[in-house]
Amino acid sequence: AAGVIQSPRHLIKEKRETATLKCYPISRHDTVYWYQQGPGQDPQFLISFYEKMQSDKGSIPDRFSAQQFSDYHSELNMSSLELGDSALYFCASSPAFQEGEQYFGPGTRLTVT
């Protein structure tokens, strides 16, 4: 079965630009999570969606927004990019209320110059 798909895999942007990261969850997974992993850091939870509604919010900057669409894919929009936003951004998906299942995509490596 296909895993979580993220695009693009690599992205280079300049300061103050915007970026959009996309995530396509595993089929029949209706919950999507976004995590940010800075260099040498552990992943930090940003935001999650269940059935197209935001379900939880973590340490996500106000410059970032996200949504989940009717086909369950999700997009993370990042504006006014800063050097500190350079990180690996993971999307993960799970079926709602299924313990023990949270699968990560390959990540999008964002570099802000």
Next chain:
Amino acid sequence: AQKITQTQPGMFVQEKEAVTLDCTYDTSDQSYGLFWYKQPSSGEMIFLIYQGSYDEQNATEGRYSLNFQKARKSANLVISASQLGDSAMYFCAMREGPLGSGNTGKLIFGQGTTLQVKP
């Protein structure tokens, strides 16, 4: 306070030997879940094994097993018969609380342990 603690920044193991990666956690919830992920140098996050707080048996998945000691709040990962391809960063993560009732299942990660397998 750190919710998930991995005290071993780096570990070495000889090929074909077993290795234990430590993980301790802190939660006041009775229901929670513990995950282990592998992150090779290529960056992807690979799910290895899961243990629910109410699971009486230690979880096993192939060469991976989880040594779950609830009273000690530890969930150590045991990798048997190490292979060169096991060289990677390993993260322990926790989902606090039962799913539902506003709990969405977000994970809290430890700092990770870098494992190097020697030939």
